[in-house]
Each structure stands twice: as C-alpha cells, then as structure tokens.
Amino acid sequence: xxxxxxxxxxxxxxxxxxxxxxxxxxxxSWVVLRGLAFHSHAVGTAxxxxxxxxxxxxxxxxxxxxxxxxAFTLLSVLIARSRRTGTDSVTALALAACxxxxxxxxxxxxxSGANVDTLLFGSLLAIDPGDLRLAAVVALIALGGxxxxxxxxxxxxxxPGAARGLRSDxxxxxxxxxxxxxxxxxATLSAVGALxxxxxxxxxxxxxxxxxxxxxxxxxxxxxLVAVEGTFGLWLSVQTNAPPGATIAVTxxxxxxxxxxxxxxxxxxxxxxxxxxxxxxxxxxxxxxCGTRSSGGDGxxxxxxxxxxxxxxxxxxxxxxxLTTILKPNTDPHEYEPRxxxxxxxxxxxxxxxxxxxxxxxxxxxxxxxxxxxxxxxLSQDLPVRLFGTGDHEHQGEDQTDDGEEFDPHWWQDxxxxxxxxxxIESVLAAANPEEADYYRGRSRRFDNKITxxxxxxxxxxxxxxxxxxxxxxxxxxxxxxxxRFGIETVGTVIPALTTEAQPSAGDLADLEKTxxxxxxxxxFPEESVSPALSEALAKDTSASSDYSLYGDTLGPEGTxxxxxxxxxxxxxxxxxxxxxxxxxxxxxxxxx
Amino acid sequence: MIDWxxxxxxxxxxxxxxxxxxxxxxxxxxxxxxxxxxxxxxxAESLAHGMFPGLVxxxxxxxxxxxxxxxxxxxxxxxxxxxxxLSGDSADTAIAVVVTxxxxxxxxxxxxxxxxxxxxxxxxxxxxxxxxGQLIATALIGxxxxxxxxxxxxxxxxxxxxxxxxxxxGLSPALIQTLLLVLxxxxxxxxxxxxxxxxxxxxxxxxxxxxxxxxxxxxSMILLSAGIAxxxxxxxxxxxxxxxxAAGAAIVACLLAAYLLATLIARARTGITRMPPIRKExxxxxxxQLV
Numbered sequence: 044x045x046x047x048x049x050x051x052x053x054x055x056x057x058x059x060x061x062x063x064x065x066x067x068x069x070x071x072s073w074v075v076l077r078g079l080a081f082h083s084h085a086v087g088t089a090x091x092x093x094x095x096x097x098x099x100x101x102x103x104x105x106x107x108x109x110x111x112x113x114a115f116t117l118l119s120v121l122i123a124r125s126r127r128t129g130t131d132s133v134t135a136l137a138l139a140a141c142x143x144x145x146x147x148x149x150x151x152x153x154x155s156g157a158n159v160d161t162l163l164f165g166s167l168l169a170i171d172p173g174d175l176r177l178a179a180v181v182a183l184i185a186l187g188g189x190x191x192x193x194x195x196x197x198x199x200x201x202x203p204g205a206a207r208g209l210r211s212d213x214x215x216x217x218x219x220x221x222x223x224x225x226x227x228x229x230a231t232l233s234a235v236g237a238l239x240x241x242x243x244x245x246x247x248x249x250x251x252x253x254x255x256x257x258x259x260x261x262x263x264x265x266x267x268l269v270a271v272e273g274t275f276g277l278w279l280s281v282q283t284n285a286p287p288g289a290t291i292a293v294t295x296x297x298x299x300x301x302x303x304x305x306x307x308x309x310x311x312x313x314x315x316x317x318x319x320x321x322x323x324x325x326x327x328x329x330x331x332x333c334g335t336r337s338s339g340g341d342g343x344x345x346x347x348x349x350x351x352x353x354x355x356x357x358x359x360x361x362x363x364x365x366l367t368t369i370l371k372p373n374t375d376p377h378e379y380e381p382r383x384x385x386x387x388x389x390x391x392x393x394x395x396x397x398x399x400x401x402x403x404x405x406x407x408x409x410x411x412x413x414x415x416x417x418x419x420x421x422l423s424q425d426l427p428v429r430l431f432g433t434g435d436h437e438h439q440g441e442d443q444t445d446d447g448e449e450f451d452p453h454w455w456q457d458x459x460x461x462x463x464x465x466x467x468i469e470s471v472l473a474a475a476n477p478e479e480a481d482y483y484r485g486r487s488r489r490f491d492n493k494i495t496x497x498x499x500x501x502x503x504x505x506x507x508x509x510x511x512x513x514x515x516x517x518x519x520x521x522x523x524x525x526x527x528r529f530g531i532e533t534v535g536t537v538i539p540a541l542t543t544e545a546q547p548s549a550g551d552l553a554d555l556e557k558t559x560x561x562x563x564x565x566x567x568f569p570e571e572s573v574s575p576a577l578s579e580a581l582a583k584d585t586s587a588s589s590d591y592s593l594y595g596d597t598l599g600p601e602g603t604x605x606x607x608x609x610x611x612x613x614x615x616x617x618x619x620x621x622x623x624x625x626x627x628x629x630x631x632x633x634x635x636x
Numbered sequence: 637m638i639d640w641x642x643x644x645x646x647x648x649x650x651x652x653x654x655x656x657x658x659x660x661x662x663x664x665x666x667x668x669x670x671x672x673x674x675x676x677x678x679x680a681e682s683l684a685h686g687m688f689p690g691l692v693x694x695x696x697x698x699x700x701x702x703x704x705x706x707x708x709x710x711x712x713x714x715x716x717x718x719x720x721x722l723s724g725d726s727a728d729t730a731i732a733v734v735v736t737x738x739x740x741x742x743x744x745x746x747x748x749x750x751x752x753x754x755x756x757x758x759x760x761x762x763x764x765x766x767x768x769g770q771l772i773a774t775a776l777i778g779x780x781x782x783x784x785x786x787x788x789x790x791x792x793x794x795x796x797x798x799x800x801x802x803x804x805x806g807l808s809p810a811l812i813q814t815l816l817l818v819l820x821x822x823x824x825x826x827x828x829x830x831x832x833x834x835x836x837x838x839x840x841x842x843x844x845x846x847x848x849x850x851x852x853x854x855x856s857m858i859l860l861s862a863g864i865a866x867x868x869x870x871x872x873x874x875x876x877x878x879x880x881x882a883a884g885a886a887i888v889a890c891l892l893a894a895y896l897l898a899t900l901i902a903r904a905r906t907g908i909t910r911m912p913p914i915r916k917e918x919x920x921x922x923x924x925q926l927v
Contacts (some may be wrong), residue, residue: 081678289743296737576765584648
C-alpha cells in the first residue's frame with residue numbers, strides 16, 4: 044500500500060509538494076484574509092502571453108511566466124489607483140488585457156505552436172530540479188515577506204484607517220503582497236497547472252479559516268493542510284492512476300466541504316454521519332480510475348508515445364512485444380497530463396518509440412523523471428519526407444531540424460514515412476530481441492504491403508477527382524504531408540495557429556471565404572477533437588460542406604473506423620475525396636473495411 | 637467610408653457576430669453592473685470552468701452537452717452561494733473553492749475513455765462561429781435574465797448597498813446573492829458558447845466598471861454600461877475585419893479602451909466638479925467584517 048513512497052518520481056513530487064506547502068500555506072492565509080483569491084487565480088492564467096513570447100523569441104518559459112505575472116501585477120496596481128473600481132473588477136480587467144494580448148501574439152504575430160500551452164498544464168509527476176529550486180526560493184521569499192512586513196499586510200487588510208496610525212499607510216505594502224502571491228502562483232504552475240492553482244493557494248487556507256480567527260494558527264494550519272492534502276492526493280493518485288493535480292483538487296474540495304458541514308451547527312447532529320458517508324463515497328469514486336493497459340505480449344517492454352506510433356509498433360511487433368501506448372485514443376496530445384502508470388511504464392521500458400516534434404515533447408520530462416535507461420527512438424529523425432513550418436512552406440529546405448521549432452510533426456500522414464517508420468521499428472525490435480527477428484520481419488513486410496496497397500488505391504481514387512477540384516480547406520494545418528504526397532492543394536486553414544487559444548480575425552476569415560468561393564472549394568474539413576464551430580459557420584455561408592471530419596493528431600477509440608492507422612487513413616481518404624468531389628467519388632467501400 | 641462600414645456586412649458570419657455581440661452586450665451590460673456592485677467579477681471569469689463535470693457527465697450519459705453544461709454551471713452558482721453563506725468568508729474564496737473542486741472532478745471524470753476529446757473546448761465558441769440557434773438562445777435567455785433583473789431591481793439594490801431598511805422588508809441577502817450568481821451563470825453559459833470565455837469575462841466586467849466611473853445612479857449606470865458594451869463589441873468586430881486582429885481579442889481591446897477612456901473622463905471631471913461620493917467597496921466591507 045505504501046510502496047508508492049519508494050518510487051523515485053513519487054519522491055520528487057512529494058518533495059515538491061512539501062516545499063510548496065510553505066509558500067502556499069503562508070500566502071494562502073494572506074489570500075484568504077485579504078480576499079485575494081481572484082488575484083491568485085488570475086496571475087496563473089495571465090502568464091499565457093509570457094509563454095507565447097518566450098516561445099516566439101526563444102527564451103525560457105519560466106522566465107516568460109514570471110515576466111507576465113509581474114506585468115499583470117503591475118497592471119493591477121496601476122488600475123487599482125482609480126479608487127472607484129472594486130479590486131475584483133480590476134483583476135478581471137487586467138486579466139482580460141493580458142489574455143487578449145496573448146491571443147493576439149499567438150494568432151497574429153507568432154503563429155504559435157501548441158507547446159505554448161504546456162506550462163499551463165503542470166503535473167507533480169514531471170518535476171525537475173529547476174522546479175524544486177524555484178519552490179525553495181519562493182518559500183524563502185514568502186517566509187521572509189510574512190515575517191518582515193506581515194503586520195502591515197494584516198493592518199491594511201483589517202482596518203485601513205488604523206493602518207495609517209501604524210505607518211502601514213503605503214500602497215507599496217499591498218503591491219509587495221500582490222507580488223509575493225504572484226511568484227508563489229508561478230511556482231505552483233509546474234505542480235498543478237494554471238486552472239488548479241487555487242487548490243493549493245486558496246482551498247487549504249479557506250478550510251483552516253473555518254476554525255480559527257488567529258493569524259498564527261491560521262498560517263500554521265494552512266501549511267500543514269497543504270502538506271497533508273498534497274501528500275494524500277499524490278498517494279491516492281498513484282493508487283488510482285489518476286492525474287495528481289485533479290486528485291488533490293477533489294481531495295481538498297471534499298475536505299473543505301466536510302469541514303464546512305462539521306462546523307455548521309444546524310447540520311451537526313443530523314448530517315454529520317451523512318457528510319462522512321459522502322466523503323467516503325467521494326474518495327471511493329476516486330478509486331475507480333482506470334489503468335494504462337499494456338498489451339501483455341512477451342518480448343521487450345516497449346513504450347510508444349502517440350496512438351499512431353503505438354499502432355505501428357503493434358503492427359510490427361504483434362504478440363512479441365509488451366507494448367504500452369501512453370496517449371489514449373481521442374486524447375489531444377497537447378493536453379496530455381502524465382498519469383502514475385505512464386511514468387512507471389517509462390521507468391520499466393526497454394525501448395521508447397516517440398513520434399517527435401512538439402506533439403510529444405513531454406516525453407523528455409517523463410524519461411528524466413522516471414530515471415529510465417531505455418533506448419529512445421525518435422521516429423521523426425531521418426524520415427524520407429520532412430516538411431517544415433505549419434501552413435506556410437517558405438521554410439521548406441531550411442535545416443532547422445535540430446531545435447525542432449519549425450518541423451511539422453504530422454509525418455505519419457505520408458504513407459512513405461509510415462513505411463520507413465515500420466522498417467525502423469522492425470530493426471530496433473530485432474536488435475533488442477534477435478530470436479524473434481524473423482517474426483518481426485514477416486509482420487513488417489505484411490504491413491508494408493498493406494501500406495503500399497493503400498497508397499496505390501488512394502492515388503487511383505484521387506485521380507478520379509478532376510485536377511482543378513483537388514483543393515481543400517482544413518481547420519488546423521495537420522495534413523501537409525498528406526496533401527503533399529497526393530497532389531492536393533490546401534487553399535487555406537481556418538485557425539491561424541496550433542494553440543487552442545488562437546483565434547482568426549474577421550478580415551482573414553472573409554478572405555478565406557472569398558477564396559473558397561473563387562476556387563470553388565467544396566468542403567471544409569474540421570478535425571476530430573477540435574471544436575467545429577468556425578468551420579461550420581464558414582461552410583454555411585459558402586455552401587461548402589463541413590460534414591467530413593478528419594483524424595488529425597489522434598486515432599479514434601476502439602470500434603471507430605479510425606482505431607488503427609490504416610483505418611484512419613482510409614477514413615481520411617474517403618472523407619477528403621468525397622468532400623473534394625461533392626460526394627460523387629468514393630474510394631474504399633465502407634469506411635472501416 | 638460607406639464601404640468601410642458596409643464591407644463586413646457582406647459576410648454571413650460577421651453579421652451573425654454583430655447581432656450576437658449586440659444582444660449579449662445588452663444583457664451583460666446590465667448583469668455586469670450587479671457583478672461589479674456585488675464584487676463577484678471572479679465568478680464571471682471562472683464559472684465556465686465549473687461546468688466541466690456537468691459537460692463530461694452529459695457526454696457519458698449521452699445527453700446533449702448544452703444540458704450538462706447548463707446543469708453544471710447552475711449547480712456551481714448555487715454551490716458558491718451556499719458555501720459563501722455557510723463559511724461567512726468572501727465570495728471570492730467561495731468561488732475559488734467551488735470552481736477548482738468542480739474542475740478537478742471534471743478532469744477525473746474525463747479520464748473515462750467514453751468522454752470525447754477536448755470536451756471543455758467543444759462548448760467554447762468563437763465570435764465568428766456563432767450559429768443562428770445560438771442567436772435565438774441568446775435572445776430568449778437574455779430577455780429572461782433582463783426580466784428577472786428588472787423585477788428584482790429594488791431588492792438587488794437594497795442588498796447591494798447593504799441597505800438596512802431593505803433588509804427589514806424581509807429580504808434574505810444570501811438568497812438575492814445566490815439568485816444573482818445563477819443569473820451570472822446563465823449569462824456566462826450563453827456567452828461562452830457563442831463567444832468564448834475570455835470575451836465573456838471582459839464584456840461582463842469592463843463596460844460596467846467604466847459606467848460606474850461615469851455615473852452614480854444605478855439605472856443610468858446600467859444603460860450606459862449596455863451602451864458601452866454594444867458599441868465596443870461592434871467597434872471590435874470592425875477592427876478585427878479591417879486590421880486583421882483576432883476577433884475576440886479585438887473586442888476585448890475595445891472594451892478595455894472604453895474603460896481607460898472612462899477613467900480619463902472621470903479624472904478630468906473631478907478637476908471641474910466635485911467627485912461623487914465614493915461608495916463603500918465590498919472588499920473593504922469584507923475586511924472590516926473579519927475583525
């Protein structure tokens with residue numbers, strides 16, 4: 044039951060949460076006493092423009108986050124000087140300003156990739172020494188600040204009039220408090236992510252606040268609560284194989300609810316057993332999290348990062364690999380949050396196949412964090428076809444592969460690359476398990492034949508669409524490899540950048556609409572797993588169709604046509620050909636076949 | 637000039653966006669004044685995340701996402717009211733506790749393989765992707781929200797200004813506050829679905845904060861706020877069309893510009909006439925309650 048404590052990644056997460064308990068408990072007390080909950084939440088979310096800038100100009104993401112948090116705090120202080128606007132409205136306005144700036148930077152200036160969102164999704168399972176150092180420094184700052192000027196913060200909060208007498212009458216003290224809250228929040232980002240910051244910074248202190256009116260007791264109880272709830276949540280997440288951030292959020296939320304009911308006199312007698320029962324049921328529900336299944340074959344232990352790579356390995360390795368695929372079908376790779384079993388699988392792996400590029404750049408953290416000594420094979424290296432830049436092909440041919448910044452990572456959409464990846468997987472598996480080399484070779488050959496067959500049939504089928512009609516509009520540009528291989532022209536994309544925060548401008552959309560009309564494009568293809576609202580609106584106005592969706596970043600769940608790579612390609616070809624021809628041409632009988 | 641104004645009207649999506657932003661500007665201009673007065677801007681920004689478990693639940697049960705979202709967000713509004721009342725702490729703390737707990741629950745529920753990918757984003761719209769159905773929904777729900785606000789105007793006013801005689805007339809401030817939270821929740825739901833989260837928070841708070849600087853009477857503040865919201869929304873869409881700036885962000889920029897303009901006007905005015913008396917701010921009130 045407690046073997047989790049011996050896992051290295053667990054220990055690092057535990058160390059981080061215990062370090063964070065100090066600033067979170069301290070700052071949380073101030074946050075609750077001074078009504079700064081909104082500020083603490085907003086600082087975390089407002090780091091977005093900093094992350095976009097850091098990515099676009101190429102400096103450290105943490106630096107960008109701290110810069111944006113500082114800018115946000117400064118903005119709050121400046122707006123707050125106009126006394127007639129309440130503090131909560133000030134926070135909302137400053138947050139809106141930061142986020143709007145971030146959206147404009149991401150959509151109109153940098154064409155940001157989805158990696159700008161990663162810092163907004165932190166995890167206690169991917170803590171590196173830098174995070175630990177930041178937490179330690181922030182703990183010192185929070186402690187020092189509270190000891191040195193805590194009495195001013197207290198005085199100004201309780202009674203601004205009396206504060207004047209205590210020489211606390213300077214808004215500098217308030218600004219300092221906002222700044223300390225801001226850096227505490229930045230330190231918690233890598234542990235729980237932007238949307239759950241309050242879990243550590245507000246909820247434990249609010250729980251403690253229910254029972255005490257004394258500041259010292261409140262602070263000590265808050266620090267202890269963060270530590271206990273964090274440790275328990277982390278342990279529970281390993282037991283149930285759920286993401287730790289969300290587990291801690293629910294744990295501390297339940298603790299608050301129980302405390303609230305236990306305190307309230309009216310419900311004391313009648314409802315207390317009920318509240319306890321509710322808490323037990325809630326925790327039991329948590330226990331129903333589902334595990335990452337390995338294929339259970341005998342052979343080398345193999346981890347694949349994305350669904351497509353997992354499918355390639357299973358096609359080649361068959362029953363002679365013990366395969367674990369980290370991303371589940373239908374999971375957006377950009378929103379991946381590690382689960383305990385993933386880290387464990389990586390730690391135990393002999394070979395790790397990754398897709399490469401920004402789609403699975405979290406793999407580095409996982410490998411580092413798990414202490415794995417597996418052979419890591421990045422399938423995106425040495426591919427026969429490598430495209431650069433998302434959407435605009437002006438970077439094509441420039442050798443910017445090393446930093447991976449400009450590389451379009453959707454390489455598997457080109458069957459030639461798929462064949463190459465299959466051969467590479469075969470040779471890696473054969474080297475690791477020479478006794479089964481023939482088995483792997485046989486399966487790889489068969490898979491290769493299927494790919495060649497698919498390619499030929501696709502080519503024949505696309506030839507039935509007149510050359511002038513081979514034009515599509517997609518919502519993200521995830522299909523560059525496919526259109527490149529089969530001579531299809533991507534006339535435009537609806538969403539300008541890959542981050543989910545990106546938005547098109549009305550002017551660009553109007554131009555796209557004109558292009559769709561003038562080029563007589565018959566279909567706009569929303570991607571499975573992306574909100575189709577914009578594509579549908581555009582389709583409606585141009586009488587193009589938006590009924591055909593494509594498998595982009597992820598394969599479909601079991602039982603759908605896109606559950607395997609071959610199936611997803613067939614389904615995409617069917618959709619694209621039917622869409623381009625206005626439904627006249629179909630390729631493969633039945634979508635799954 | 638006429639071309640400049642007429643060009644965007646040639647496209648269906650801009651026309652729908654203009655109608656939606658005007659409808660929502662009217663409603664959130666009015667709701668926003670109460671949000672600002674009650675000091676619950678946090679709820680305008682965060683309630684959308686609180687509907688997450690409702691969304692996932694609906695997806696798992698095979699119900700329409702909108703039904704789940706509505707149930708989740710209204711539950712969140714009620715819970716915030718309840719927690720605020722039971723704990724006696726500031727509304728902000730209650731919002732933080734409820735929203736993060738619900739969001740965490742949603743993340744755990746979404747681990748189920750049956751839940752569709754990016755479910756949170758599925759219900760978040762973009763101003764340029766508004767559908768006719770959403771226009772009708774905004775009009776109907778907006779009208780209902782405005783009717784409730786109009787009917788309860790005096791009660792909201794009494795509670796918002798902590799008016800003792802109002803309380804004696806047998807009004808429960810907690811009930812009024814919870815009702816307001818539910819109204820905000822409904823507005824946020826409609827707005828988020830049509831326009832996206834960032835825009836909804838800004839249009840609820842920005843115009844109302846600006847109007848508050850320029851007006852000291854609640855009724856004129858509401859009218860002014862709705863006017864600012866609609867004007868900034870339309871201006872933002874034209875900016876997005878002609879200057880090619882992301883649509884939602886362009887509207888937010890115009891809303892913020894309106895607020896800045898209002899602070900300048902308010903400052904210039906104090907030079908000439910006396911500044912109207914400063915209202916007791918909810919934040920100060922809370923702090924003094926703590927002692």
